[in-house]
Amino acid sequence: MTTTDKTTPGNFFEDFTVGQTIGHATPRTVTEGDVALYTALYGTRFAVQSGAAFAEQVGYPRMPVDDLLVFHIVFGKTVPDISLNAVANLGYADCRFEAAVYPGDTLWATSEVIGLKETSSGKTGIVYVRSTGRNQRGETVLDYVRWVMVRKRDEASPAPDPVVPDLPGAVGPAVLGAACPTIDRGQWDTTLSGSPMRWSDYQAGERIDHVDGMTVEEADHMMATRLYQNTARVHFNQFTEGKGRFGRRLVYGGHVISLARALSFNGLANAFHVAAINGGRHVAPLFAGDTVFAWSEVTETAELPDRTDVGALRLVTHATRDRPCADFPGRTEDGYADGVILELDYWVLMPR
Amino acid sequence: MTTTDKTTPGNFFEDFTVGQTIGHATPRTVTEGDVALYTALYGTRFAVQSGAAFAEQVGYPRMPVDDLLVFHIVFGKTVPDISLNAVANLGYADCRFEAAVYPGDTLWATSEVIGLKETSSGKTGIVYVRSTGRNQRGETVLDYVRWVMVRKRDEASPAPDPVVPDLPGAVGPAVLGAACPTIDRGQWDTTLSGSPMRWSDYQAGERIDHVDGMTVEEADHMMATRLYQNTARVHFNQFTEGKGRFGRRLVYGGHVISLARALSFNGLANAFHVAAINGGRHVAPLFAGDTVFAWSEVTETAELPDRTDVGALRLVTHATRDRPCADFPGRTEDGYADGVILELDYWVLMPR
Amino acid sequence: MTTTDKTTPGNFFEDFTVGQTIGHATPRTVTEGDVALYTALYGTRFAVQSGAAFAEQVGYPRMPVDDLLVFHIVFGKTVPDISLNAVANLGYADCRFEAAVYPGDTLWATSEVIGLKETSSGKTGIVYVRSTGRNQRGETVLDYVRWVMVRKRDEASPAPDPVVPDLPGAVGPAVLGAACPTIDRGQWDTTLSGSPMRWSDYQAGERIDHVDGMTVEEADHMMATRLYQNTARVHFNQFTEGKGRFGRRLVYGGHVISLARALSFNGLANAFHVAAINGGRHVAPLFAGDTVFAWSEVTETAELPDRTDVGALRLVTHATRDRPCADFPGRTEDGYADGVILELDYWVLMPR
CATH class of the missing domain: 3.10.129.10 (Hotdog Thioesterase)
Structure with missing residues (x-):
């Protein structure tokens, strides 16, 4: 993290280098409180994330946390270091949910810079990062690429050699499902x-x-x-x-x-x-x-x-x-x- | 549930028949997160539902969930099937809280149609249902009748034979208290x-x-x-x-x-x-x-x-x-x- | 508590006497739900109160509740008895956090009147109280003095002998830290x-x-x-x-x-x-x-x-x-x- 005196102004385009790994603050324990707030904010009704008895009956060890709540928490960790000086959030790619998250798990995140390209204006550059969310056992729960347009600190700074990562248009179905236990279809009550x-x-x-x-x-x-x-x-x-x-x-x-x-x-x-x-x-x-x-x-x-x-x-x-x-x-x-x-x-x- | 293709438009008056039982989605585990939100939304201060030490001292095995939170959750489950096309929510009767609910309990609900009566306009009808909320052990926690005025899908549909249930003006005191353990009056601290x-x-x-x-x-x-x-x-x-x-x-x-x-x-x-x-x-x-x-x-x-x-x-x-x-x-x-x-x-x- | 018939109008200046101890309603169990709401309301990011794995690694037995959440809950308990008829909240002094609070702890509060002084207008008086928040084991978690200007019920009431407590300008560093376990500095990860x-x-x-x-x-x-x-x-x-x-x-x-x-x-x-x-x-x-x-x-x-x-x-x-x-x-x-x-x-x- 780049720190000017005691407060952080966030990173500028010049602060990123390809291959750099950035550890993010603050570890975050996800709880039943977060789950209740998520329901109150969106009114979500998917049975597996709403009813513990349902989740356990179909094959989960416990009721898992909503996937998007996990995404938002991991994403939030990356903001102070990656996108505080972003002009635009340009895209996401190759985002995979790799392990279920349960109340009590502590999430933390790191990002690797995988691409950099100054824009034609010379005032900004595009930063590509692969961000990874992990739980308290170090297991990857979420992995995704995003790219953002970030301001330069100084327009006169020289442009880095452009590196644009080769990103898949879609995640292949062969790698889906790592975060989903075997579901007992016979126990899936379609009324509930x-x-x-x-x-x-x-x-x-x-x-x-x-x-x-x-x-x-x-x-x-x-x-x-x-x-x-x-x-x-x-x-x-x-x-x-x-x-x-x-x-x-x-x-x-x-x-x-x-x-x-x-x-x-x-x-x-x-x-x-x-x-x-x-x-x-x-x-x-x-x-x-x-x-x-x-x-x-x-x-x-x-x-x-x-x-x-x-x-x-x-x-x-x-x-x-x-x-x-x-x-x-x-x-x-x-x-x-x-x-x-x-x-x-x-x-x-x-x-x- | 009546499903038109993949989405549900809710039930219309013609979709109900007396004696029909309707199972409702989505099972819902009530947690300490819901309890905190309930406090934040209403500022409720009743000691039994606020302080675990107080609840346990007077005779509860644990701190119970507010009765009205239970009511709202059970009621919410019935909405997509009973009242999505309601013109008016006409009344409640014979609502009894029959078992205490504790954080961790999963609530789910069913409704039985107990009355139907087309209104004089021919455009709507009154549907009477007895809705029952149960916990993960199948025990009834809440039971109540409500009646709503629901739109007809087609004004030309014939009226059903009118059935209007005989409802009590009030719950008799003899059946009150099933959800309340024996309270140790001597332990009830009126300062707290x-x-x-x-x-x-x-x-x-x-x-x-x-x-x-x-x-x-x-x-x-x-x-x-x-x-x-x-x-x-x-x-x-x-x-x-x-x-x-x-x-x-x-x-x-x-x-x-x-x-x-x-x-x-x-x-x-x-x-x-x-x-x-x-x-x-x-x-x-x-x-x-x-x-x-x-x-x-x-x-x-x-x-x-x-x-x-x-x-x-x-x-x-x-x-x-x-x-x-x-x-x-x-x-x-x-x-x-x-x-x-x-x-x-x-x-x-x-x-x- | 002064009660007029069944509802309470709060205490007026005449209702306080120096040395009086006031027990406050309602005991409050702090939960993970409260912690999640606190995060949603302020966006706080201090690692010890956000990540259980971090808190435990540096020396806490579990993730503690934010100190200010504890303060607000204890303060809230005192309002109905101390400041419902307050014209102004004048100040705080000598506030010490004396034990860490963890989810599941039940907080309750008492206040001792330590000073009284009628104001020159004769319409109000200043009430000084030392309020103490305790947990379910009776341990003090928080202790502070505040003084408020409270309305008199009757302007004709005689003024009490003025008692103004001698309050420290600051808490001395020698008594700080009672709510903080020994921190393992080597385990404090400054990236996280x-x-x-x-x-x-x-x-x-x-x-x-x-x-x-x-x-x-x-x-x-x-x-x-x-x-x-x-x-x-x-x-x-x-x-x-x-x-x-x-x-x-x-x-x-x-x-x-x-x-x-x-x-x-x-x-x-x-x-x-x-x-x-x-x-x-x-x-x-x-x-x-x-x-x-x-x-x-x-x-x-x-x-x-x-x-x-x-x-x-x-x-x-x-x-x-x-x-x-x-x-x-x-x-x-x-x-x-x-x-x-x-x-x-x-x-x-x-x-x-």
Whole structure:
């Protein structure tokens, strides 16, 4: 960590070198308190993460923590070192959930710089990092690449040799499922889980409007983002943001992802586990007062090697603001339909 | 559950038949996290549900979960199947708390349709259900009747034979107290509990102004209602509600009940357990920005059979918005006094 | 407790006598749920209170609860009896954290009246109390003096003999550290804790701008204050406060203290434990919508007797509203600089 005197101004583009490993503060024990807050913030209803008796009956040793809560906590740790001076969060790739997290586990994170490229303006550069979240036993629970555009401290600094990592367009189905124990399909009660639709009921090309909408408040998204110990200033400081580009605080992009995931229960109730995120794009910002809607397309179905208990669906979920999704707004010839704020490409597991 | 393709539009009047049993999603493990959120949302101060050392000293095996938190969670489970297409929530009856709930218990719910009656408009019908909440051992923790006015899918559908259940005006005191262990009266410390007033200090006819007021915010009531996994759209979706009858999101009626109960501590500090709800009426809607006040009338006092540890008070609590209750606003000749939003008739237990 | 009929109007100046001991309701079990909410409300990142694995590695038997959460809970208990009729909260002194609090501990509080002095107006008086928070084993966890200006019930009541306690200007370093186990300095990982700066890196006279700002919402501060079961009406009741001096709800002063402490992580990341509060002054009120900033001055460094593991820093932290702190706004010739809302003098411990 670069420290100027006692406080940290965050790292600038010049502070990163390819191959560098960065350890992040602060270790974070995930508890039943976090789980309750996650429910209160999103209204999520997936049975495995809501009912211990259900989770244990289908094969989990205990009720696991929601995958996206794990993602947000690990992501939050990386912010002070990676993206405090970021101009834009450009993308995610190759994100895999590799071990289930249970209440009581302590998460911590490191990042390796895997690419650097100055932008043509000479004022910023793109930093590629692979961030890894681990538990108190050192086991990897989450691994992902993200790239952000970061300010240079000094525009006159020389550009580093550009290194752009070769990233997969999607996580292959062969490596999915490491965080999911063997599921006892016969014990999967579809009344309790909320839908009779299992993996084999979904087909590639199918589109699902998740129907419901959820309005976001300033207090909501700030509580969420503080819960994740994410320190990005744009989410919290109205005094400064009021004078900035939007005149308002921005909602953390991960908050949108969790809202979309919670809304997707209506249509994907048995998609109990996010196994991987292939890529994601925050197409436009979300502000408090806006109402979020979502729809999903199944883009691929896949079996997992040597597993007959669960199958994988590859989904592209779009979230919108103040626009219901009955007409499936998404990409257009020259960008995205009005109102689209998120396009997320990911794998979920479902009982077969 | 009626499923149109993958998403559920909720049940319409035609989907219900008398005698039908409906299993509800999603099982929900109640934790210390939920208890903390419940305190943060209402500021409740009843000693048995706040201090484990107090609860254990007076006779509970552990600190129990607030009765109304149990009610809201069970109620929330029924919403997607019973009241997603409801025009109005008409009433509750015969609600009994039958077993204490402790952190770690997993709650799930079923409903039996016990009555159906088409309304004179031919556009809606009244559905009566008995809903039952159970724990992970299958024990009933809560049982209640509610009736709601539900839209017909097709106005041309024939009316079913009307069946209107015979409902008790009140729960009889003889069946109260199943969820309450024997209380050691000598161990009940009235300094810690907040009041020297025990059961015998209250008389039928007594009216108590609870004095304090609590302002509701959008973030508050939405966090509460999501915590209960209650999916009723009117509480969450400003985009749609902004175009609707009120132009705003409605606060969940149960949120009002919990606010009134928390306010009632000032005057009823030793009323540690809600044993039954005889009936309730949401007289007018509550919106964010309004301040809730409450007052109660003791309408009956009762001994419990074979118990000398606790006695029962029957209360009618009124909640108001933006109207202090020093003048006890309630029923008038042609309805309710201005500002009244809730009339709740229930039984509480107090140490003798 | 003075009770008028069934509800309590709070105590007036005439109800207090020097030497009187007041037991407070309601005992409160602190849980992992409270810890999660505390994180969500402030975004605090000190490693000892965030990561159980970190806390245990450096010498705690388990992850302790944040010191200020303990303070707020104990303080909240005293409000109904001490300050419900307070006109002003005048000061704190001699506040010591004497035992660590862990999830599962039940806190309760008593206060002793140690001073009384009628004010010259004859309408109010100053009440000095020493309040003590204890756990379920009766061990003192927190002890502090505060004084408040309280209304008289009747202006004609005679003034009591004035008794003004002799209060220390600061807690002496010799008594600090009772709530802190021996810390294994070699196990203190400064990457995980967020800063390489240990006790010996700080000097008296040093000033640190904590840089970041946090905007407060009505829902935030009310959830916090309800979580602490603090019943002071000015925080909750817009109906009444809307007609009052400010036209708005006031944010609980302790909320400002916790915000300032959380912001101080940036510059004081290893200041893991608040050991004592020497004094504090709420210079001006805070309202929802305002953004809080903070800066600190190190006013003294001290070794602890017989301890080589940790050292103490005496800090004076100032919080402001809508004013960044790069120019260190504080006391001026005739008061405080514009925007200053808090001046807090306290001791923190850091690993040596």
